[in-house]
Each structure stands twice: as structure tokens, then as C-alpha cells.
Amino acid sequence: MSPSITSLNPSSGTPSGGNQVTITGSGLTGAASVKFGSASTAFTALSDTQIRTIAPPGSGTVQVTVTTPSGTSNGLPYSYIAPSLASLSPTSGPASGGNTVVLTGTNLAGVTTVHFGANLAAFTVVSNTQINAIAPAGSGTVAVNVSAGTSTSNSLSYTYVPAPTLTSISPTQGPLPGGNLVTLTGTGFTDVAGVFFGAVPASSFTVVDSTHITAVAPGGNPAGPVQVSVTTLSGTSNAVSYFSVPAPLLTDISPAQGPTAGGNSVTLTGSGFTGTTSVHFGAAAAPSFMVDSDNQLSVHPPAGTGTVPVTVTTAGGTSSGTVSYTYLPAPVLTSLIPNQGPATGGNSVTLTGTGLTFTSTVSFAGTPAPFTVLSDTQVVALAPAGPAGPVTITATTPGGTSNGRTYTRLAAPGT
Template identity: 30%
Template sequence: MSPANGPLGGGTTIYIDGTSFTTDSKLYFIMDGQEVELNATFVNATRLVAKTPVGTMPGPVDVKVVNADGKSGVLAGGFTYDAPPVFPDPVITSIAPNQGSKRGGNLIDLYGTGFQRGARVVLGTEQLDLAAYMSTTNVRVRVPAVSTEGAVDVTIINPDGKSHTLVGGYTYLEDLPVITGISPSSGPMAGGTNIYVDGRYFTSNMIVTLDHVELTYTYVNSTRIVVRTPAASTPGDVELTVSSPSGAASTTTFTYEAPPVLPAPTLTGLSPTTGPIRGGTNIYIDGRNLRSGAKIVFNGIEYAVTFVNSTRVVFKTPAASAAGIISFYIVNPDGQQSGTLNFEYK
């Protein structure tokens, strides 16, 4: 018999050598007291060829050849079924990455010991074939999609039925909002700028803050929202943040621009330059860079003026207690002030 042993699963090609074989010789394995016929091929009077059937248990079996005339020969213990190899129990020690979006589709690696080719992985309730068998210490699977986030158990099952479970080994996460850009990225301190925020995984129940102040926003779709900036007290960079209900956040920067620095007011003349102490004189004050909302400081007291344009304001003099020369200057809304001119009470 050659070979004289083979796996319990059968399929081994064996050559049976002897004498007086015929074309109608039948070949049997005697297993558990039962004769199991093999499909034997006659080569010549001294050789038959066949494939072993599946064995019932490891160990030797008798081999019997029976010719058509009833004559037979038996080779006691002629073929031995080998015991299958004993593999160690699989053990999962880690998973990388061990979390990901509930949309699935990503690959994860299981690390450990005792992994066999043909193993299967159960992720939560989903049974998966391996995407790749790397070694006895590493296998790879593709994560399926699920409807809810949370931790799930991960189990590996070897072909021999041995298994191991890593409890809570993988965590499904909600889709985390991600900002990819904003337009515009700056605006005036007065507020009122519409910011178009682009990104991924936006939802209508996110929280949006600018400089840590929550804002209302317009949800366009999962890749765009629109927010309007409030007024700011100081110029500079502030954080624009979108947060999921669970608190996962993505942040970018918006810049409040400082208002332009306007030139200070200057005074070039006034008309008339004198008036009665009873007051009531309309003084036409001429200059440059005068602003709407400017004030006049007249004899140390601040009064409103009538703004005509950037080169003229008008002021009605108050009554004076005595004749004399009074100095005055103009203060623009931004606090910049002009030099002084004089008005004389007579």
C-alpha cells in the first residue's frame, strides 16, 4: 500500500500492490466492522489505484480485495487514517482600528494567536468572511454598516469550531461632522456676514457656535450650512465650531476684521467768528474728515452738531455769561478729535 496513511477527510490517492488482480476486482476498506467499497481502477494484475473515502475515526483500517470468483485477500491495518492536527484555541488580543463610522466599509485588523485559514468573524450580529488571512496572528475583515452606534462584541471562529470573543471589541460611531472650508473666512465686526460652512456629515440637529456663542443656522444639506455672524466687540480670530449631539466637534477659524482707521478731523475755519452773548448764532464750521455723529466740545462742554457733509458741520451757540473768546474742537464718533478754533462772544 502506498502511501500507507492519509488524512481523515479522505481523498488520498493510494496504490494497492499484490497479485492476481482482475479487471473486475473490488476494493474495500473495513471501517467499524463495515465494508466500504472504493472506486478502484485496474492497472494490471499486480496493482489497483483508488482514492480513500472519508474515515470515521483516526487509526488503521483493513484493506480487502475481492475478485469476481469470490476469492479475496486482506491486508490487515493496510491504511491508517491520521488524526487531524490539534490547533490551539484562537485568542483575540486587539483590534485596529477599534472604532469607526456606523456606515461601515472600512477594513479592520484582528490581532492575536491561533487564527486558522478559513476562519470567520462575527462583528456584533454580522457573520463575515475574511477579507484577508495574514497569518496565525493577524486576520482582516471589512466592517458592515449598522443603524445605531455603540460597542459590539467581536468573535473569531476557526474551521475546527474553536472560537474566542473580545467583548465590546469594536465601537460604531455616529458620523462625526467635519468642516472642510468656510466662505467668506472674515467679515466686519458689525456682524451680519453670511458664512457658508462646507463639510461632511452635517445634520439639522447640530450645535453651531461662534466664539463660544451658540448661533441659529440654516441647514442646506449634509455638506453645507449657513450662519450669520453676530456683532463682535473686538477684532481678531474666533472659533467657528459645529458639534454633533454627542459632543463630537469640528472647528475652524473666522476673523472679525478691524474697522478701517479713518483720518482724524481737521478744522480750517468758521463763519461767523463772533456772536452775541445771548447765543443762538449758527456757526458754520469747515474742515476735513468730519463724520456723521460728530460732537463739538465748546467751552469744555460737549454738544451735538448738525452734520452737513465731511467738510462742514453747523453749531448753534449757547448763551454766555460774559463776553470773551471761547475755544472749541470737534470729536468724531471714533474718538478722534480735531485741533481747536476760537469763537468770540461780544
């Protein structure tokens, strides 16, 4: 009796062949050959009703037959089906390649090559529906396909994303403890995984768009320059410099008093004054200042009253400490005792008034006189010699020059 076959399992495969096919039928004992179309292939007769064989390479649909000494069986169709791709994950990656891309589809078991554009990729066949490929280096958007023998699958798009680039950072410096907002400008800011100040990640960051990121600078870096970079799924950018600046230190002020109207010249001493952005006397900003060096500032105080703290602000923050400045009202003279004396001078004159504590000069018609401050309300001056007649006496302090009081120089008798 001639052999008869009733089923093939499976009844299809990839054009590259190589898959196992089980043939079921009857009269299969003594099988001499198994053919897929005209192509003979290796087989093993398991019983009179079953043969196990390996599909040879092929294309299209062919008839499978078994030949025994009793003749050749009927044919059953076997289809060579090209591999097909359904998806890629991820669909993009770094231009340098090296990342794993999962290809899913059908009839992938016999795949022999995987292409990303013109470049071959290393791959592993996981199953008939999955391949894991290692993306080669590339650029732009390329077609990904797989081949099994002479059959090539459909193509899916894969995009190579260049590593991000940094062009600028603003501001370029900030306080040593961090916490300030910094804007990064560049390209390729998509899929951002991190912003780093040296090895320290930014406290937080926001991708504004593909060319701008705002980041909160972290603490933890030493004073001085640190390299800032951006990391995305496509790689790490070049670095730009950012300076971590300690807060300024204010140690002294001279003079420590001045007029309520402000405008006088004051010298501040300390450290870290380079890049000073403002100087405050209490809540009021000084109208002008000059950075003489990293250790000295020349300042014109604003108007004010009372005793106020003085602070210096730089990119590193605002100084702390106990340096203060006292606004002094101009002194006021209310009386002179005596209000006259010999033109030859040498006599003591008591000036009474207010605001006399910091008296620096007592003047008789422009001529300085020796003096002693007794209290905030009294100064004793030694009248200088001068022409007979009335003269104006004034007292000067850091708060200004007082009103004038009249003192009369008396000519000696007989002159």
C-alpha cells in the first residue's frame, strides 16, 4: 500500500528553513525520502504513522511528500512565510549605539541578519516572536528590518538621537550652599535623565523645551569652578563651568557713623567682595559703591536714621555678622558760656547743645580750636586769638556741622 500523509505540524516556517516538522499519516515504515517540493531533507521515522523532519530552505508554498518502497504519498502544502516586524522598543537611542532594542513580530525564529539601515546588528533570537538586537552606531532615522535566508521583513523606523550639547549657563556662579535657579541653554534636551554639577546631581530640574533646562544648583561642591553637564538617554553633554562662591565676610567699617542724609564716603573691610551686587544699610541699598579689591569696598551710604546692620551681597549670598553703622543727626548749639572773651584768646568757652558726643572740630570763624567733649550736650573749647569783633562758633561731628553761635572777641583796653 502506498504511504499516505494526513497532517504537517507546523505547516509553515521561515524561508531559511531549519525548523522541525512532524509528518503524520500511515504506511510510513521504510520511508526512503522526504521532500519539500523538489528539495530532499533529513528525517527520522518514528513509527508507521509519524516521521520527524527538518524543513529545508525554500520560498512560497510547496508540497511535502514521503516516498517508501511502496511508492510516493499524496502531498500536503507547506508555506514558507517571510519574517514580519510589528514593533521596536525603544524606537530611538544614542548615536553611539550599544543599547538593546527589542524587535517583536512573527516568524522570527529563522532570522539570520538584522539591519539598522546599512549596518548589521548583533542579535539574539528569543522566540519566534521576539529578537533582542544591539543597535550599532548611526545617525538620523534608519529602517530596521530582519532577513531569513532570501526573505526580508518589512521595515520599521529607528531614530538615532545625538548626545545633548551645552552652550551656556546663566548665572555662571552661585552660593556655595546652592539652592539658586540656573538656566542651561543648548540642544538635545529630550529624555533628560539628570543635570550634574560635578558629580553632584542638581537638587531638581525642569526641561523647559529641547534647548532650555532650569535647574536648582546643589550644595556639596567645594568653592571654585565645577563642571556642569546634562545626561539624556542619548548620552552626556559637554561640560560648562559654574563657580560655587562662598558668602562674603564683612569685618569692619570706617567710619562707623555718618550723617542722616547719607552720601559720605565709608570703607568696608572683609573678604569675598569680588562681584558685589549690592550693599545695604539696614533695608536701604547704597546708591553707589566701588569694589576696590576682594577685601575692600568704598561705599556712599543712603539716607537713614539710628543704628543699622550693614550687609554685602554677591553671587555667593549675603554677608552675616555684627557690623553696624550709626546715623547721626547734625549737632545743635544752644548757648555759649561765656559768649565773649579777649581777642588774645586762651580762655575756656563752654558750648552747650545736643549731638556733641562725636565732635571732631570746634571752629571759631574757621579757625580750629582745642576742645574737650564733656558729654553729648557739652564741649569745652579753648578760644583761639583773632581780630576783635563778633565771630561764629560751630561744632562738627560725623553727623554734620552745627548751627553757628556768635562769640565776641574784645579788644584790649586802650587799643
